Amino acid sequence: MTLGTIEAQVLDTPAGPLAMLARRGVLLAAGFTTAGPEEMFARLSPELRAEGLALNGDLGGPARAVRDYLDGDLAALDAVPVEQPGTPTRQRLLTALRQVPAGVTISYAELAERAGLPRTAARAAGSACAQNLIAPFVPCHRVLPSTGGFGGYYYGTPVKRWLLTHEGAPAAERLRSREEAR
Structure with a gap:
């Protein structure tokens, strides 16, 4: 040790x-x-x-x-208090992300907007999620692409699906039903 x-x-x-x-x-x-x-x-x-x-x-x-x-x-x-590095813009995105309640999902564009950025900053929101070091405390699993599906997750889609289902996110149920129908 x-x-x-x-x-x-x-x-x-x-x-x-x-x-x-x-x-x-x-x-x-x-x-x-x-x-x-x-x-x-x-x-x-x-x-x-x-x-x-x-x-x-x-x-x-x-x-x-x-x-x-x-x-x-x-x-x-x-x-739980958290701390991770990042530019002022990334910190705004991580703060906004932390305010998304359990059971709620938002898009990357909506995350950008909640951080006080234009909706066109969705790519920056995606980058902040991808580089998030403190999952699930900083709940990047609650962000879904506006085009549908679960999108990516550093720890894999099954983990993201489990977290969203555990939280009772309606989007998780709809997405799981669509996937099962395929």
Whole structure:
């Protein structure tokens, strides 16, 4: 075990193992990965990686929030403090993304608009989602392409589908029915 200031924990979830990294109670990375917390750690900036990784077993608040979310408190993840790098525009997009409630899906253009950007900034919204380091706490799974379907998701469409279904998003039910009909 490496002693470091960035602590890691992995929780088993119905969507797969969820690795989380935090420093002083603030979540820096989270994602569904079978490769463990090292995969998430590798995605951090060189400055953060220099702090080292500690596999401590229990992050406290973030772990409780995940358990509560899985038990049906769909707003539990919203209270966990998060921090990730990005330009001022990306920060506005991530803040707007964090305000999309569970059970609601929006388009990339709508995310841009909610961040105070023109709807034509949908590509920037897509980029912010693709580079999001803190899923599902920063819920990029709630953004769907306006052309239909689930779109991409760093951790795979089955994980995105599971999250949306767990949250009761009507779009997930419609999309699943369409896919099953094919």
